[in-house]
Amino acid sequence: MSRLTLETRLRAIGAERYHDRHPFHHMLHGGDCNPDQVRAWVINRWAYQAAIPMKDAAFLSRCDDPDMRRAWRSRIEDHDGGVDEGGGIRRWLKLAEAVGLDPEYVASGGGVLPATRFAVDAYIRYVRDAPLLQAVASSLTELFAPKIHEQRIAGLFKHYDFANPDSMSYFQHRLNEAPKDVAYGLAWVLDHADTPEKEDQAAAALRFKTDVLWAQLDALYSAYVTPGSIPPGAWQPGEGMA
């Protein structure tokens, strides 16, 4: 019963706090973002995307169980991919190109909002330094990812000309990759959160991660929806175009 109770509790955190509820995502998926707002999202989300392999490497760097490392490593392989073919982060650059940005500009990390960087860095540090249970539990936003990817694919195809199978290939791949990852992570958390205190820690880790995602959209909204509020050094419309 306790496993089911904890899983229900974790899913409730997603229902309440996952970034599919953020106003910026409502705009994006509903076709209400102008091209520059989409570009700002692509630029900033790159910073998160491109740091995911570093986050998962930080996990491996503190995991002394070889079996767990072997299972976890596929996350890095999915995002970085092979020397020649690349992986998820290279697919993200196809989206950057499709929205009119220079993929090299996006890949350079230029113009990323400081708040995005701080959130991403906080996530990498958390996964490296927090107790292992929390490091694993912080990955469980993947429980909610397939739903947002489906909404996003449908919403972008419906509302934006740049959406095509090539530019959207990042999300299509994630539909297959995320469920495998989350099945492993969820089972591990449910196995190891075997006291009320540890259940609280797992829940806190997932809330932390929802904060990491939400803060990025707050920063985007603040900078690119509210007029005249782009912070110094952040991307300005017209910069970094192909």
Place this chain on the structure above:
Amino acid sequence: MSRLTLETRLRAIGAERYHDRHPFHHMLHGGDCNPDQVRAWVINRWAYQAAIPMKDAAFLSRCDDPDMRRAWRSRIEDHDGGVDEGGGIRRWLKLAEAVGLDPEYVASGGGVLPATRFAVDAYIRYVRDAPLLQAVASSLTELFAPKIHEQRIAGLFKHYDFANPDSMSYFQHRLNEAPKDVAYGLAWVLDHADTPEKEDQAAAALRFKTDVLWAQLDALYSAYVTPGSIPPGAWQPGEGMA
């Protein structure tokens, strides 16, 4: 000319400080270790071996160049291997079994000398926190590894009954893996150490790494060659046998 000068300088560090010159290795490769001294080496070297994927993950966790991560990742794949087949660290456990130890005891890390742990932890932290050039340069003891592996394979086959193709498979594999890794790491260091200050930093990193290896053999010698000097908590002959 500067690349060649630096490479010569780095190779001189190996000639002077690499652990093939340590008295314990002379004993081991010359057939002068008794079975318990070999076992102590297998147990302690496991702690180093098993931490190498964590060290390389620490490298990936601080490397924001996806191409470099893609090239570096094969080191983790070589040591950890796949979920089912395993890799180098699983092959090391075959050696443990061949010298009469319980591989589960060895894999648990039980009995490892504190000085071994400290050296290994220092290496992981260095690779995570030092400037990137030094993190890369610290891997260049691989320049000297094929020679010691060849000496070891020959010496162990000649002098010890436990040596057979199965128990020695770790070293046989490393003969193929290490040259690929070091070619990448050396070229990167020679490309990036483009000032006298950076050349000094690269040399310092390699000296640091030779210290990491040498300190482990000093600890082994102190505990298991000098009579009556095994520190509290370290492996005692007779423990952890199959």
